[in-house]
Amino acid sequence: MTRNAAAQFRFPAGLSVDGVDPGTNVMVGGPSGRGAREVALRLAMAGGEDEGVVLLSADVGGRSLLDRAERVTGGFDRARVGVVDCSGIEDDQQRFDEHGRTIDDPGDLLGIQMEFSVLYETLVERGLDRVRVGVFSVSSLLAHADLRAVSRFVHMLTGRVIATGDLGVFVVDEAMQDDRTVDAIERFCDGAIDVRDGTDGTFEARVRGLGVEPYGGDEAEGGHGVEAGSEHGAGDEAWRPVSTVERDQQRRRP
Amino acid sequence: MSETIVLYVGSDGSDGPPPGDHLLSDADGQVLRRETVAAAKATLTDRSVDCLVTAYDLPDGTGTELIGHVREVDPDTGCILCSDASRDRIDTEADAGTTHVAEFVRTDSQGAATRVGQLVDTTADRRSQTAYPLPQNEDERLAALERHDFDSERFLSAVRRLTDVAAAHFDVAQSSVNLVTERTQEFLACHGESWDATTREQSICTFTILEDGVTVVEDIREDPRFADNEFLEELGIRFYAGASITTDDGLPLGTVCVYDDEPRAFSDDDEAFLELLAAAAADWLAILRELAEGEADRSNRRADTDGGRGGR
Numbered sequence: 001m002t003r004n005a006a007a008q009f010r011f012p013a014g015l016s017v018d019g020v021d022p023g024t025n026v027m028v029g030g031p032s033g034r035g036a037r038e039v040a041l042r043l044a045m046a047g048g049e050d051e052g053v054v055l056l057s058a059d060v061g062g063r064s065l066l067d068r069a070e071r072v073t074g075g076f077d078r079a080r081v082g083v084v085d086c087s088g089i090e091d092d093q094q095r096f097d098e099h100g101r102t103i104d105d106p107g108d109l110l111g112i113q114m115e116f117s118v119l120y121e122t123l124v125e126r127g128l129d130r131v132r133v134g135v136f137s138v139s140s141l142l143a144h145a146d147l148r149a150v151s152r153f154v155h156m157l158t159g160r161v162i163a164t165g166d167l168g169v170f171v172v173d174e175a176m177q178d179d180r181t182v183d184a185i186e187r188f189c190d191g192a193i194d195v196r197d198g199t200d201g202t203f204e205a206r207v208r209g210l211g212v213e214p215y216g217g218d219e220a221e222g223g224h225g226v227e228a229g230s231e232h233g234a235g236d237e238a239w240r241p242v243s244t245v246e247r248d249q250q251r252r253r254p
Numbered sequence: 255m256s257e258t259i260v261l262y263v264g265s266d267g268s269d270g271p272p273p274g275d276h277l278l279s280d281a282d283g284q285v286l287r288r289e290t291v292a293a294a295k296a297t298l299t300d301r302s303v304d305c306l307v308t309a310y311d312l313p314d315g316t317g318t319e320l321i322g323h324v325r326e327v328d329p330d331t332g333c334i335l336c337s338d339a340s341r342d343r344i345d346t347e348a349d350a351g352t353t354h355v356a357e358f359v360r361t362d363s364q365g366a367a368t369r370v371g372q373l374v375d376t377t378a379d380r381r382s383q384t385a386y387p388l389p390q391n392e393d394e395r396l397a398a399l400e401r402h403d404f405d406s407e408r409f410l411s412a413v414r415r416l417t418d419v420a421a422a423h424f425d426v427a428q429s430s431v432n433l434v435t436e437r438t439q440e441f442l443a444c445h446g447e448s449w450d451a452t453t454r455e456q457s458i459c460t461f462t463i464l465e466d467g468v469t470v471v472e473d474i475r476e477d478p479r480f481a482d483n484e485f486l487e488e489l490g491i492r493f494y495a496g497a498s499i500t501t502d503d504g505l506p507l508g509t510v511c512v513y514d515d516e517p518r519a520f521s522d523d524d525e526a527f528l529e530l531l532a533a534a535a536a537d538w539l540a541i542l543r544e545l546a547e548g549e550a551d552r553s554n555r556r557a558d559t560d561g562g563r564g565g566r
Contacts (some may be wrong), residue, residue, distance in 0.1 A: 110346035121363040152385040159382025187387030
Protein backbone atom coordinates (compact mmCIF):
# COMPACT_ATOMS: atom_id res chain seq x y z
CA MET A 1 0.00 0.00 0.00
CA THR A 2 1.25 3.48 -0.83
CA ARG A 3 0.82 5.79 2.07
CA ASN A 4 -0.10 9.41 1.51
CA ALA A 5 3.23 10.55 2.91
CA ALA A 6 3.66 13.97 1.39
CA ALA A 7 0.31 15.63 2.02
CA GLN A 8 -0.13 17.76 5.11
CA PHE A 9 -2.54 16.88 7.89
CA ARG A 10 -5.27 19.52 7.62
CA PHE A 11 -6.22 21.46 10.75
CA PRO A 12 -9.81 22.47 11.49
CA ALA A 13 -10.81 26.03 10.64
CA GLY A 14 -10.21 28.74 13.21
CA LEU A 15 -6.60 27.93 14.05
CA SER A 16 -3.78 30.06 12.67
CA VAL A 17 -2.24 27.02 10.96
CA ASP A 18 -3.87 25.25 8.03
CA GLY A 19 -1.99 22.02 8.46
CA VAL A 20 1.25 20.29 9.42
CA ASP A 21 3.59 17.81 7.82
CA PRO A 22 3.32 14.07 8.47
CA GLY A 23 5.24 13.06 11.59
CA THR A 24 4.21 16.11 13.61
CA ASN A 25 3.30 16.02 17.31
CA VAL A 26 1.16 18.73 18.91
CA MET A 27 0.42 19.36 22.56
CA VAL A 28 -2.98 20.92 23.25
CA GLY A 29 -3.20 22.62 26.63
CA GLY A 30 -3.74 26.08 28.03
CA PRO A 31 -5.80 27.49 30.85
CA SER A 32 -9.06 25.88 29.77
CA GLY A 33 -8.87 22.11 30.25
CA ARG A 34 -12.34 21.59 28.77
CA GLY A 35 -11.50 23.82 25.82
CA ALA A 36 -8.22 21.97 25.24
CA ARG A 37 -10.06 18.63 25.10
CA GLU A 38 -12.60 20.03 22.67
CA VAL A 39 -10.04 21.62 20.33
CA ALA A 40 -7.90 18.47 20.47
CA LEU A 41 -10.90 16.33 19.59
CA ARG A 42 -11.68 18.52 16.60
CA LEU A 43 -8.05 18.28 15.54
CA ALA A 44 -7.97 14.50 15.91
CA MET A 45 -11.22 14.10 13.97
CA ALA A 46 -10.47 16.62 11.20
CA GLY A 47 -9.06 14.11 8.73
CA GLY A 48 -10.58 13.02 5.47
CA GLU A 49 -11.95 9.59 4.62
CA ASP A 50 -8.45 8.28 3.89
CA GLU A 51 -7.31 8.95 7.46
CA GLY A 52 -7.82 6.75 10.48
CA VAL A 53 -8.04 7.90 14.10
CA VAL A 54 -6.88 6.16 17.26
CA LEU A 55 -7.98 7.80 20.50
CA LEU A 56 -6.57 6.86 23.90
CA SER A 57 -9.40 7.52 26.30
CA ALA A 58 -8.14 7.89 29.86
CA ASP A 59 -10.29 10.82 31.06
CA VAL A 60 -13.69 9.29 30.37
CA GLY A 61 -15.04 6.01 29.09
CA GLY A 62 -14.42 5.33 25.42
CA ARG A 63 -18.11 5.53 24.56
CA SER A 64 -18.38 9.01 26.13
CA LEU A 65 -15.34 10.18 24.20
CA LEU A 66 -16.85 8.96 20.93
CA ASP A 67 -20.13 10.67 21.77
CA ARG A 68 -18.27 13.90 22.42
CA ALA A 69 -16.43 13.51 19.13
CA GLU A 70 -19.79 13.06 17.44
CA ARG A 71 -21.12 16.27 18.98
CA VAL A 72 -17.99 18.27 18.28
CA THR A 73 -17.64 17.21 14.66
CA GLY A 74 -21.26 16.73 13.71
CA GLY A 75 -20.67 13.10 12.80
CA PHE A 76 -18.02 10.81 11.31
CA ASP A 77 -17.51 7.35 9.91
CA ARG A 78 -16.96 5.08 12.91
CA ALA A 79 -15.22 2.47 10.78
CA ARG A 80 -12.15 4.67 10.60
CA VAL A 81 -12.00 5.38 14.34
CA GLY A 82 -10.58 3.16 17.06
CA VAL A 83 -10.62 3.83 20.79
CA VAL A 84 -8.30 2.38 23.41
CA ASP A 85 -10.46 2.67 26.50
CA CYS A 86 -7.95 2.99 29.34
CA SER A 87 -10.24 4.98 31.63
CA GLY A 88 -10.60 2.13 34.10
CA ILE A 89 -14.30 2.99 34.37
CA GLU A 90 -16.33 -0.04 35.39
CA ASP A 91 -19.65 1.21 34.03
CA ASP A 92 -20.41 -1.13 31.11
CA GLN A 93 -22.41 1.61 29.39
CA GLN A 94 -19.33 3.79 29.22
CA ARG A 95 -16.69 1.20 28.36
CA PHE A 96 -15.79 0.79 24.75
CA ASP A 97 -14.66 -2.64 23.65
CA GLU A 98 -15.78 -2.95 20.06
CA HIS A 99 -12.26 -3.22 18.67
CA GLY A 100 -10.36 -4.63 21.60
CA ARG A 101 -10.37 -5.10 25.32
CA THR A 102 -10.52 -2.17 27.69
CA ILE A 103 -7.58 -1.44 29.97
CA ASP A 104 -8.62 -1.63 33.61
CA ASP A 105 -5.73 0.44 34.92
CA PRO A 106 -4.88 3.78 33.22
CA GLY A 107 -1.37 3.34 34.58
CA ASP A 108 -0.83 0.12 32.61
CA LEU A 109 1.19 1.83 29.90
CA LEU A 110 2.44 -1.35 28.21
CA GLY A 111 -1.13 -2.68 28.09
CA ILE A 112 -2.26 0.60 26.53
CA GLN A 113 0.55 0.45 23.97
CA MET A 114 -0.35 -3.13 23.08
CA GLU A 115 -4.00 -2.26 22.44
CA PHE A 116 -2.97 0.87 20.58
CA SER A 117 -0.63 -1.08 18.32
CA VAL A 118 -3.28 -3.69 17.50
CA LEU A 119 -5.90 -1.02 16.68
CA TYR A 120 -3.41 0.91 14.59
CA GLU A 121 -2.59 -2.11 12.45
CA THR A 122 -6.29 -2.89 12.08
CA LEU A 123 -6.92 0.58 10.62
CA VAL A 124 -3.91 0.32 8.29
CA GLU A 125 -5.08 -3.11 7.11
CA ARG A 126 -8.48 -1.57 6.31
CA GLY A 127 -6.67 0.57 3.76
CA LEU A 128 -6.54 3.87 5.64
CA ASP A 129 -3.54 5.84 4.47
CA ARG A 130 -2.47 7.32 7.75
CA VAL A 131 -3.61 7.89 11.29
CA ARG A 132 -4.28 10.74 13.71
CA VAL A 133 -3.41 9.68 17.25
CA GLY A 134 -5.12 11.50 20.14
CA VAL A 135 -4.19 11.06 23.81
CA PHE A 136 -7.02 12.17 26.13
CA SER A 137 -5.24 12.99 28.31
CA VAL A 138 -1.64 12.93 29.42
CA SER A 139 -2.91 14.43 32.70
CA SER A 140 -5.08 11.39 33.42
CA LEU A 141 -2.15 9.06 32.71
CA LEU A 142 -0.08 11.12 35.16
CA ALA A 143 -2.74 10.57 37.80
CA HIS A 144 -2.06 6.81 37.60
CA ALA A 145 1.65 6.50 36.70
CA ASP A 146 4.75 8.44 37.68
CA LEU A 147 6.11 11.29 35.59
CA ARG A 148 9.16 9.32 34.49
CA ALA A 149 7.07 6.47 33.05
CA VAL A 150 4.55 8.83 31.42
CA SER A 151 7.35 10.95 29.96
CA ARG A 152 8.92 7.84 28.44
CA PHE A 153 5.51 6.76 27.12
CA VAL A 154 4.79 10.15 25.51
CA HIS A 155 8.30 10.32 24.05
CA MET A 156 7.85 6.82 22.64
CA LEU A 157 4.47 7.69 21.08
CA THR A 158 5.86 10.87 19.51
CA GLY A 159 8.69 8.75 18.10
CA ARG A 160 6.18 6.31 16.63
CA VAL A 161 4.25 9.18 15.03
CA ILE A 162 7.50 10.36 13.44
CA ALA A 163 8.38 6.81 12.33
CA THR A 164 5.04 6.22 10.66
CA GLY A 165 4.43 9.75 9.32
CA ASP A 166 1.24 10.25 11.32
CA LEU A 167 -0.13 13.09 13.49
CA GLY A 168 0.07 13.04 17.29
CA VAL A 169 -2.26 15.12 19.48
CA PHE A 170 -1.52 15.16 23.22
CA VAL A 171 -3.94 16.83 25.63
CA VAL A 172 -2.56 18.24 28.86
CA ASP A 173 -4.92 19.76 31.40
CA GLU A 174 -2.77 22.50 32.81
CA ALA A 175 -5.06 22.96 35.80
CA MET A 176 -4.08 19.45 36.89
CA GLN A 177 -0.34 19.84 36.28
CA ASP A 178 2.60 21.80 37.58
CA ASP A 179 4.12 24.17 34.97
CA ARG A 180 7.38 22.22 34.99
CA THR A 181 5.56 19.01 34.14
CA VAL A 182 3.69 20.69 31.29
CA ASP A 183 6.95 22.13 29.99
CA ALA A 184 8.63 18.71 30.04
CA ILE A 185 5.74 17.12 28.09
CA GLU A 186 5.64 20.00 25.61
CA ARG A 187 9.31 19.46 24.78
CA PHE A 188 8.47 16.07 23.27
CA CYS A 189 6.19 17.83 20.76
CA ASP A 190 6.87 20.07 17.76
CA GLY A 191 4.49 22.77 18.89
CA ALA A 192 1.52 23.58 21.05
CA ILE A 193 -2.01 24.91 20.88
CA ASP A 194 -3.11 26.85 23.95
CA VAL A 195 -6.83 27.13 24.61
CA ARG A 196 -8.54 29.58 26.95
CA ASP A 197 -12.10 30.55 27.71
CA GLY A 198 -13.38 33.35 25.48
CA THR A 199 -16.44 35.49 25.89
CA ASP A 200 -20.01 34.10 25.81
CA GLY A 201 -18.87 30.58 26.62
CA THR A 202 -16.66 30.31 23.57
CA PHE A 203 -13.04 29.21 23.44
CA GLU A 204 -10.01 30.95 22.02
CA ALA A 205 -6.85 29.26 20.79
CA ARG A 206 -3.36 30.26 19.79
CA VAL A 207 -0.66 28.21 18.11
CA ARG A 208 2.99 28.17 19.16
CA GLY A 209 5.62 26.59 16.95
CA LEU A 210 4.36 24.58 13.92
CA GLY A 211 5.68 27.28 11.62
CA VAL A 212 3.90 30.16 13.37
CA GLU A 213 6.09 33.22 13.96
CA PRO A 214 6.59 33.88 17.68
CA TYR A 215 4.31 36.64 18.86
CA GLY A 216 5.33 39.56 21.06
CA GLY A 217 4.76 39.97 24.77
CA ASP A 218 6.30 38.23 27.73
CA GLU A 219 5.40 34.76 26.53
CA ALA A 220 7.34 35.05 23.31
CA GLU A 221 9.96 32.63 24.54
CA GLY A 222 7.50 29.80 24.15
CA GLY A 223 6.46 29.06 27.72
CA HIS A 224 2.97 27.73 28.11
CA GLY A 225 2.20 30.57 30.55
CA VAL A 226 -0.97 29.37 32.26
CA GLU A 227 -1.34 32.50 34.32
CA ALA A 228 -0.42 34.98 31.63
CA GLY A 229 -2.43 33.11 29.05
CA SER A 230 -5.57 33.18 31.14
CA GLU A 231 -5.59 36.96 31.21
CA HIS A 232 -6.88 38.81 28.21
CA GLY A 233 -4.46 41.60 27.40
CA ALA A 234 -0.87 41.61 26.14
CA GLY A 235 -0.34 39.36 23.15
CA ASP A 236 -4.09 39.04 22.50
CA GLU A 237 -3.57 39.22 18.74
CA ALA A 238 -2.29 35.64 18.81
CA TRP A 239 -5.59 34.28 20.15
CA ARG A 240 -8.39 33.38 17.79
CA PRO A 241 -11.95 32.36 18.58
CA VAL A 242 -12.59 28.67 18.03
CA SER A 243 -15.98 27.68 16.80
CA THR A 244 -17.31 24.19 17.37
CA VAL A 245 -20.26 22.45 15.86
CA GLU A 246 -21.71 21.77 19.28
CA ARG A 247 -21.52 25.39 20.33
CA ASP A 248 -22.84 26.65 17.03
CA GLN A 249 -25.77 24.31 17.37
CA GLN A 250 -26.43 25.54 20.89
CA ARG A 251 -26.44 29.14 19.71
CA ARG A 252 -28.91 28.36 16.94
CA ARG A 253 -31.36 26.80 19.35
CA PRO A 254 -34.29 29.12 20.26
CA MET B 255 27.63 9.12 15.02
CA SER B 256 28.46 5.52 15.90
CA GLU B 257 26.79 2.56 14.23
CA THR B 258 23.40 1.39 15.42
CA ILE B 259 23.48 -1.74 17.56
CA VAL B 260 20.32 -3.80 17.98
CA LEU B 261 20.01 -6.64 20.46
CA TYR B 262 17.61 -9.22 18.98
CA VAL B 263 16.31 -11.80 21.44
CA GLY B 264 14.30 -14.75 20.16
CA SER B 265 14.62 -17.20 17.34
CA ASP B 266 13.48 -16.83 13.74
CA GLY B 267 10.26 -18.60 12.97
CA SER B 268 9.02 -18.56 16.55
CA ASP B 269 6.39 -16.31 18.13
CA GLY B 270 9.09 -13.69 18.27
CA PRO B 271 10.27 -10.76 16.19
CA PRO B 272 10.47 -10.82 12.40
CA PRO B 273 13.76 -12.21 11.10
CA GLY B 274 16.66 -10.21 12.51
CA ASP B 275 18.34 -9.76 9.13
CA HIS B 276 15.74 -7.18 8.11
CA LEU B 277 15.71 -5.07 11.25
CA LEU B 278 18.14 -2.39 10.18
CA SER B 279 18.02 -0.01 7.24
CA ASP B 280 21.44 1.31 8.32
CA ALA B 281 24.00 -0.76 6.44
CA ASP B 282 26.59 0.04 9.08
CA GLY B 283 24.37 -1.22 11.88
CA GLN B 284 24.90 -4.41 13.78
CA VAL B 285 22.35 -6.96 15.04
CA LEU B 286 23.43 -9.05 18.04
CA ARG B 287 21.35 -12.22 18.17
CA ARG B 288 20.61 -13.98 21.44
CA GLU B 289 18.03 -16.62 22.29
CA THR B 290 17.71 -16.45 26.08
CA VAL B 291 17.19 -13.86 28.80
CA ALA B 292 20.46 -14.93 30.41
CA ALA B 293 22.46 -14.48 27.21
CA ALA B 294 20.86 -11.09 26.58
CA LYS B 295 21.61 -9.93 30.12
CA ALA B 296 25.23 -11.03 29.73
CA THR B 297 25.51 -8.96 26.56
CA LEU B 298 24.02 -5.92 28.29
CA THR B 299 26.61 -6.27 31.04
CA ASP B 300 29.37 -5.85 28.47
CA ARG B 301 27.95 -3.12 26.27
CA SER B 302 25.19 -0.62 25.58
CA VAL B 303 22.79 -1.23 22.73
CA ASP B 304 20.59 1.28 20.94
CA CYS B 305 17.54 -0.92 20.73
CA LEU B 306 16.27 -4.20 22.18
CA VAL B 307 13.87 -6.22 20.03
CA THR B 308 12.53 -9.20 21.93
CA ALA B 309 10.00 -11.98 21.77
CA TYR B 310 7.77 -12.47 24.81
CA ASP B 311 8.21 -16.20 25.32
CA LEU B 312 11.86 -17.01 25.86
CA PRO B 313 13.30 -20.34 27.05
CA ASP B 314 14.33 -18.99 30.47
CA GLY B 315 11.92 -16.11 31.05
CA THR B 316 9.92 -13.43 29.28
CA GLY B 317 10.53 -10.39 27.12
CA THR B 318 8.99 -8.09 29.71
CA GLU B 319 11.38 -9.45 32.33
CA LEU B 320 14.20 -8.49 30.00
CA ILE B 321 12.71 -5.03 29.39
CA GLY B 322 12.56 -4.52 33.16
CA HIS B 323 16.25 -5.43 33.37
CA VAL B 324 17.13 -2.95 30.60
CA ARG B 325 15.30 -0.15 32.43
CA GLU B 326 17.48 -0.87 35.48
CA VAL B 327 20.87 -1.13 33.83
CA ASP B 328 20.57 1.20 30.81
CA PRO B 329 17.18 2.93 30.95
CA ASP B 330 17.50 5.00 27.76
CA THR B 331 17.62 1.90 25.55
CA GLY B 332 14.67 1.61 23.20
CA CYS B 333 12.64 -1.58 23.75
CA ILE B 334 10.30 -3.27 21.28
CA LEU B 335 8.26 -6.29 22.33
CA CYS B 336 7.09 -8.56 19.50
CA SER B 337 4.56 -11.30 20.08
CA ASP B 338 1.32 -12.86 18.93
CA ALA B 339 0.37 -13.70 22.52
CA SER B 340 -2.86 -12.23 23.87
CA ARG B 341 -2.70 -9.43 26.43
CA ASP B 342 -3.94 -11.88 29.07
CA ARG B 343 -0.74 -13.86 28.76
CA ILE B 344 1.64 -10.92 28.81
CA ASP B 345 2.67 -9.66 32.20
CA THR B 346 2.77 -5.88 31.72
CA GLU B 347 3.58 -5.06 35.33
CA ALA B 348 7.11 -4.17 36.39
CA ASP B 349 8.42 -4.29 39.96
CA ALA B 350 6.44 -2.77 42.82
CA GLY B 351 3.29 -2.34 40.76
CA THR B 352 4.86 0.03 38.24
CA THR B 353 4.41 -0.54 34.55
CA HIS B 354 6.79 -1.28 31.72
CA VAL B 355 7.02 1.18 28.86
CA ALA B 356 7.91 -0.36 25.53
CA GLU B 357 6.83 -0.45 21.91
CA PHE B 358 4.73 -3.42 20.87
CA VAL B 359 4.20 -5.10 17.51
CA ARG B 360 1.89 -8.06 16.98
CA THR B 361 3.81 -10.53 14.91
CA ASP B 362 0.71 -11.86 13.16
CA SER B 363 -0.22 -8.44 11.73
CA GLN B 364 0.35 -7.97 7.99
CA GLY B 365 2.84 -5.15 8.33
CA ALA B 366 4.78 -6.51 11.30
CA ALA B 367 8.21 -6.66 9.64
CA THR B 368 7.87 -3.16 8.18
CA ARG B 369 6.63 -1.73 11.44
CA VAL B 370 9.43 -3.25 13.50
CA GLY B 371 11.98 -1.90 11.01
CA GLN B 372 10.47 1.61 11.21
CA LEU B 373 10.38 1.53 14.98
CA VAL B 374 13.95 0.26 15.28
CA ASP B 375 15.20 3.08 13.05
CA THR B 376 13.37 5.81 14.92
CA THR B 377 13.92 4.40 18.37
CA ALA B 378 17.66 4.07 17.81
CA ASP B 379 18.25 7.25 15.81
CA ARG B 380 16.08 9.58 17.83
CA ARG B 381 16.51 7.83 21.19
CA SER B 382 12.77 8.13 21.56
CA GLN B 383 12.38 6.12 24.74
CA THR B 384 14.26 8.40 27.08
CA ALA B 385 12.20 9.61 30.04
CA TYR B 386 13.51 13.14 29.53
CA PRO B 387 13.48 15.57 26.61
CA LEU B 388 16.62 15.86 24.49
CA PRO B 389 18.08 19.19 23.39
CA GLN B 390 17.12 20.00 19.80
CA ASN B 391 20.79 20.03 18.85
CA GLU B 392 21.64 16.79 20.69
CA ASP B 393 23.55 15.20 17.80
CA GLU B 394 25.74 18.28 17.35
CA ARG B 395 26.17 18.51 21.11
CA LEU B 396 27.41 14.91 21.33
CA ALA B 397 29.77 15.50 18.40
CA ALA B 398 31.15 18.58 20.19
CA LEU B 399 31.74 16.52 23.35
CA GLU B 400 34.02 14.23 21.34
CA ARG B 401 36.08 17.18 20.11
CA HIS B 402 37.18 18.22 23.60
CA ASP B 403 39.74 16.70 25.93
CA PHE B 404 38.06 16.49 29.31
CA ASP B 405 40.89 14.36 30.71
CA SER B 406 43.40 17.18 30.38
CA GLU B 407 45.01 17.67 33.81
CA ARG B 408 45.15 21.43 33.17
CA PHE B 409 41.41 21.53 32.60
CA LEU B 410 40.65 19.30 35.56
CA SER B 411 42.79 21.46 37.88
CA ALA B 412 40.99 24.54 36.64
CA VAL B 413 37.52 23.14 37.20
CA ARG B 414 38.47 21.78 40.62
CA ARG B 415 39.36 25.35 41.58
CA LEU B 416 36.02 26.52 40.17
CA THR B 417 34.16 24.11 42.42
CA ASP B 418 36.14 25.42 45.40
CA VAL B 419 35.26 29.00 44.49
CA ALA B 420 31.58 28.07 44.02
CA ALA B 421 31.35 26.30 47.37
CA ALA B 422 33.05 29.19 49.19
CA HIS B 423 30.98 31.88 47.48
CA PHE B 424 27.62 30.21 48.03
CA ASP B 425 28.58 28.77 51.42
CA VAL B 426 27.61 25.22 50.48
CA ALA B 427 29.32 21.93 51.25
CA GLN B 428 28.95 20.53 47.76
CA SER B 429 29.56 21.81 44.25
CA SER B 430 30.58 20.12 41.03
CA VAL B 431 31.50 20.53 37.38
CA ASN B 432 29.75 17.93 35.22
CA LEU B 433 29.54 16.56 31.74
CA VAL B 434 26.25 15.44 30.23
CA THR B 435 27.14 12.58 27.90
CA GLU B 436 24.82 10.56 25.67
CA ARG B 437 23.45 8.45 28.51
CA THR B 438 25.12 9.62 31.71
CA GLN B 439 26.09 12.56 33.81
CA GLU B 440 29.78 12.43 34.74
CA PHE B 441 31.19 14.41 37.66
CA LEU B 442 34.49 15.89 36.43
CA ALA B 443 35.28 17.67 39.66
CA CYS B 444 33.56 17.77 43.03
CA HIS B 445 34.03 20.01 46.04
CA GLY B 446 32.92 17.98 49.06
CA GLU B 447 32.15 14.32 48.46
CA SER B 448 33.24 12.61 45.25
CA TRP B 449 30.17 11.41 43.39
CA ASP B 450 29.92 8.59 40.87
CA ALA B 451 28.35 9.01 37.45
CA THR B 452 24.59 8.66 37.18
CA THR B 453 22.10 7.97 34.42
CA ARG B 454 20.72 10.99 32.60
CA GLU B 455 17.19 10.25 33.71
CA GLN B 456 18.34 10.67 37.34
CA SER B 457 20.18 13.89 36.56
CA ILE B 458 18.86 17.43 36.99
CA CYS B 459 21.59 18.70 34.67
CA THR B 460 19.93 16.95 31.73
CA PHE B 461 17.13 19.50 32.20
CA THR B 462 19.57 22.37 32.83
CA ILE B 463 21.13 21.98 29.38
CA LEU B 464 17.70 22.42 27.76
CA GLU B 465 17.51 26.05 28.84
CA ASP B 466 19.51 29.21 28.52
CA GLY B 467 20.58 30.72 31.82
CA VAL B 468 20.61 29.12 35.25
CA THR B 469 18.28 26.36 36.40
CA VAL B 470 17.32 26.66 40.05
CA VAL B 471 15.39 24.04 42.00
CA GLU B 472 14.82 25.64 45.38
CA ASP B 473 13.30 22.51 46.87
CA ILE B 474 13.76 19.19 45.11
CA ARG B 475 10.80 17.63 46.91
CA GLU B 476 8.48 20.32 45.52
CA ASP B 477 9.51 19.75 41.91
CA PRO B 478 7.50 16.94 40.27
CA ARG B 479 10.38 16.15 37.90
CA PHE B 480 12.69 15.22 40.76
CA ALA B 481 10.53 14.61 43.83
CA ASP B 482 10.80 10.80 43.49
CA ASN B 483 14.43 10.77 42.37
CA GLU B 484 16.24 8.08 44.36
CA PHE B 485 19.70 9.29 43.36
CA LEU B 486 19.12 12.81 44.70
CA GLU B 487 17.51 11.40 47.82
CA GLU B 488 20.52 9.17 48.42
CA LEU B 489 22.89 12.12 48.10
CA GLY B 490 20.76 14.24 50.41
CA ILE B 491 20.25 16.98 47.81
CA ARG B 492 17.35 19.35 48.51
CA PHE B 493 18.56 22.44 46.64
CA TYR B 494 20.16 22.67 43.18
CA ALA B 495 21.42 25.47 40.98
CA GLY B 496 23.23 24.77 37.72
CA ALA B 497 24.56 26.81 34.79
CA SER B 498 25.45 25.33 31.41
CA ILE B 499 29.01 25.18 30.12
CA THR B 500 28.38 26.17 26.52
CA THR B 501 30.62 26.25 23.45
CA ASP B 502 31.00 29.41 21.38
CA ASP B 503 28.45 28.04 18.95
CA GLY B 504 25.87 27.51 21.68
CA LEU B 505 26.19 23.79 22.41
CA PRO B 506 25.80 22.90 26.10
CA LEU B 507 28.37 20.27 27.11
CA GLY B 508 28.03 20.24 30.87
CA THR B 509 27.26 22.27 33.93
CA VAL B 510 28.64 24.03 36.99
CA CYS B 511 26.39 23.25 39.95
CA VAL B 512 25.96 23.99 43.65
CA TYR B 513 23.86 21.89 46.02
CA ASP B 514 22.50 22.15 49.52
CA ASP B 515 20.88 19.70 51.88
CA GLU B 516 18.04 22.09 52.63
CA PRO B 517 15.85 24.32 50.49
CA ARG B 518 17.16 27.82 49.84
CA ALA B 519 16.60 30.84 47.64
CA PHE B 520 18.92 31.94 44.84
CA SER B 521 19.08 35.63 43.85
CA ASP B 522 19.70 37.18 40.44
CA ASP B 523 23.20 38.07 41.62
CA ASP B 524 23.74 34.44 42.61
CA GLU B 525 22.67 33.33 39.15
CA ALA B 526 24.98 35.85 37.52
CA PHE B 527 27.94 34.60 39.56
CA LEU B 528 27.22 30.95 38.74
CA GLU B 529 27.00 31.85 35.04
CA LEU B 530 30.41 33.52 35.33
CA LEU B 531 31.89 30.30 36.69
CA ALA B 532 30.31 28.29 33.86
CA ALA B 533 31.69 30.79 31.34
CA ALA B 534 35.15 30.42 32.90
CA ALA B 535 34.93 26.62 32.48
CA ALA B 536 33.85 27.09 28.85
CA ASP B 537 36.79 29.48 28.26
CA TRP B 538 39.23 26.91 29.65
CA LEU B 539 37.85 24.30 27.30
CA ALA B 540 38.10 26.62 24.30
CA ILE B 541 41.66 27.71 25.12
CA LEU B 542 42.88 24.15 25.63
CA ARG B 543 41.23 23.06 22.40
CA GLU B 544 42.88 25.91 20.49
CA LEU B 545 46.23 24.99 22.01
CA ALA B 546 45.75 21.33 21.06
CA GLU B 547 44.72 22.25 17.51
CA GLY B 548 47.69 24.62 17.22
CA GLU B 549 50.03 21.86 18.36
CA ALA B 550 48.48 19.44 15.87
CA ASP B 551 48.91 21.99 13.06
CA ARG B 552 52.55 22.52 13.97
CA SER B 553 53.15 18.76 14.03
CA ASN B 554 51.53 18.40 10.62
CA ARG B 555 53.64 21.21 9.18
CA ARG B 556 56.83 19.68 10.64
CA ALA B 557 55.89 16.31 9.14
CA ASP B 558 55.23 17.94 5.75
CA THR B 559 58.53 19.79 5.90
CA ASP B 560 60.47 16.67 6.93
CA GLY B 561 58.73 14.68 4.21
CA GLY B 562 59.60 17.34 1.66
CA ARG B 563 63.28 17.32 2.66
CA GLY B 564 63.35 13.53 2.61
CA GLY B 565 62.06 13.59 -0.94
CA ARG B 566 64.88 15.70 -2.33
